[in-house]
Every structure is written in C-alpha cells, then in structure tokens.
Amino acid sequence: MTFQAAITTELPFLRRYARTLTGSQAVGDAAVRETLEAMIAAPDEFNEAVSVRVELYRIFHKIWTDSSLRPIDIPGAIVGAMPRGLRKSLLLTTIEGFTPHDAAYILGIDAHEVEHNVSQAREAIHSMLSAKVMIIEDEAIIALHLKSLLVSMGNDVAAIVRTESEAIAAAQQVQPELILADVNLADGSSGIDAVAHILKDITVPVIFITAFPEKLLTGDGVEPAYVISKPFNPDDVVATVWQALLVARETAAIAEYS
Template sequence: MNALNQTELLRALPYARRFARAVTGDRDSGDALVAQVLGKPLPDLPARLALYAAIAQAAPPQAASSGLPQLQRHILLLTALEDLPLSDAGRVLALSDDEAAREAEAARAALRAVAATDILVIEDEPIIALDLKRLVEACGHRVVGLAASEADAVRQAQAKRPGLILADINLGRGGDGSVAVAQIQRAMTVPVIFVTAYPERLLTAEGAEPAFVISKPFEPLALAIATYQAVHGGRAPPV
C-alpha cells in the first residue's frame, strides 16, 4: 500500500471491496482481487478511483454469454452501485465522456433483456416490500414471496426455492434478516442481496460478510445491476 496515500486508501477500502465483490459475483473472490491490487502500484488517480481502476483492470474475463460485455458491466456497477458520476466512471475505465455515455446506454439496454429469476423479498415494512417487488418486476424478475419475519422467510424459501433473495437486516419484531438468510443458506445455495440503511454494519472485515449490499435509499438501476450480478456473477447462466 502506498504510504503517502495510506489514509485515503484505507478510507476507500470498503467501497473497493464492495465493487470487487460485485465484479466477481463472490465475496471471497472479490476480497482476493482487492488484496491482489493492493500489492501492486495503483493508477495515478484519487484513492477511491485508483482502487476501482485497478480492480477493473485485474478482474478475470467474464463469460460473454452471460449477457453484458465486461466493460458495460463495470460501467453500470460504478455508476449505479458505487454512485460515481459518469465522468468519474469514464476516468476509472479510461474512457472519454462520449465513450462512457455510449457504453452506459448500451449496457442499460442490454440489462433489460437478461433472463429473469424468482425472487424472495425479506422485508418487514409493507410499503418498502411492495416497492422492492415493483422494482424487480420492472426488471423482468418474478417475486415469489414477501416475508416479514425470520420464520416466514425460512418457510417460504424452503417451499418456493427462489433463485435470489433480497433481504433487509432489521425486521423489527420479526427478527434479523441476516439470521434468516444464514439458516436458508445452510439448506440451499442461493445468492443474496442485502438492502439496508446501514451497509457499514455488513462490511466490517469481521466474521461472515455478504457479497452484495445495496444502501437505502437506492436507485432502481442499482437494484437492477445488483440482481444481475448476484444471479449471474459474471458467469453464463445454466442451460
């Protein structure tokens, strides 16, 4: 790690880890990618952008048959999930403003055509749950259940075998969404996106951490690209 920028790099590290996990589609692979780039000289950019750029450059090739070219996937992740202005995303990916705009528009168009999956929403606030349902259905997915408690989430997951779970952590009197997810994942392999107002609680570098975290409030496009990455993880869907 560059000693001159150590403070800035440490401050940017949680964002870099989130981006790398989304790029690879896996928590452990994402963290390994971050460790890899920290061992090498970084691009001449501000700390957060430099980490993003190094991760994008070092990311392993992804299957073209999974729907989105790698460059377009990266620009969506940077703008939608990491909330970068398009101009900064272009700097990260060595694109001009015009090139970045063209790639972003092409990526959004391609994203609308990806295969759908069945989604279980774990959320105790009815309005938020219905909003999540509306947004993921607008992306072409199917919501097979809305669960407001740990017990209901586990029951519905066992009965409906979703292809993806969207989960809040704080379920009020219904318990803890992360506890429900842990119990579900002991019985089946299913990708999970946590949607929370407190993402820092899930990225502490202590204990088990999720691969995908979206901050509340979120943009619909952020949810769309996160569901894509969680389901496909840069890999071709099964046939």
C-alpha cells in the first residue's frame, strides 16, 4: 500500500476520533484538515519509522494542542473540572485501539501516565455522569448488551425501540438525555431518519452504532460526532458515552451561564 493510500485509509477513523474528542463535526474536521495541511507543508516531520496510523495521530495532537481544548471554567461544566489528558488517553486506548505505548508516543507522555489517566477516567465515569438513555436497536441481544453496559455506568435506560416510528414516539414520551442508535432498523426503516426527526424537537447527543462507520464519515454534509463500529468493544461504548455526556453537560452549562 502506498503512503497516500495508507493515509486515506486512516482518515475516516481520525475524523471519528477528532469529532469524539471535540464533540463537534465542524471542529473535529477542521482539526483533521489542519493536520493534513501541516503534513503537506512539512513532510519531513513525518517519522517513517513509525506506522502511518500512529504517526498520523501524533501529528494531529502536535497540531491540535491542549490550548485548542481548554477546559471551560463555568459552574456546572463537568469538563471544566476534568483534565483533558484523561479524555485523550481513554479515547486513544479504547475507541482507537492503541496500546498504552503507542498512545504515550502520540501524546508525548509516558505509558504509565496513559494507564493512570485511563484508570482515573473510568472512575470519573461512575462518579460524575449518569443520564436517561434511549436505545434504538433492532437486534435484541445487542440491545440488552448495551443496556447492561449503560446501567453498569449508572445510567437509566428509559426505552429500547426497534423501528423509526417507535423511536420517535418513545423520544416524545421519555425525553432522553442520550440516544444510542443503530442505522438499519427492524422494518427496513432508518435510524438516521429517526434521529433527524427527534432532533427537530429536542437537543440530545446521539451515538450511532453501525457495521459501516465509513458510510457516516465521508466528510460530506452533516455527520454525527459520535460513531461506534459493530461489532463493538464494550470499552468503546463506555468511552463514547462518557465523552458525549461530558460535551452535552458542558454545552448546557455554558448556555445557562451565558
């Protein structure tokens, strides 16, 4: 595989990470564009002795520094009390599947620090976040697995639905604080369409779970900030739920404070 092809293969996953890290498609995609522009402007900065995937993420973090992800000192903003290092270490080692050693290289820290950050982040999940969640999933086993994970994090699974129409009705009734949605539903309807309809009435973070994440991460049009691949790793779900709720709580706190 050529260098260009290798970069192209990794871009959907870097976009996913950037969007999850920032909680925004626009901001995350801008960060990825800046990374690619930096690579074009200074190709000698790319360490060819390291895998393309690891080096791509390292350059991303070199460009997109903590100053770009500054905690917000606003009452009620959970992220304001949470070090960014915890978030990055957790996402890199769970959703992106890097080893602590690779994550340490990407972030420019020690592998032991990465492991410590991940441990602290998991504790924070249980102590700081809980929400009313709706699951849109037509496969019963997957839905029950997701419910088990969410409940173990302290969340309340208020509804599990299998079709677009059920999802719309349930959202109106339970007013969820977080939605986990499959893309292809039981009756051939679309989880994407269901979510689009729901978001007309309420503002709620949505995590899509799909076997084809690249179809949602093309870079064209409005796309979700949070995407988990099927079959999913439980750690991916935990990390993404944590991130989505952090961003949502912070945004609500900012809106109330301003």
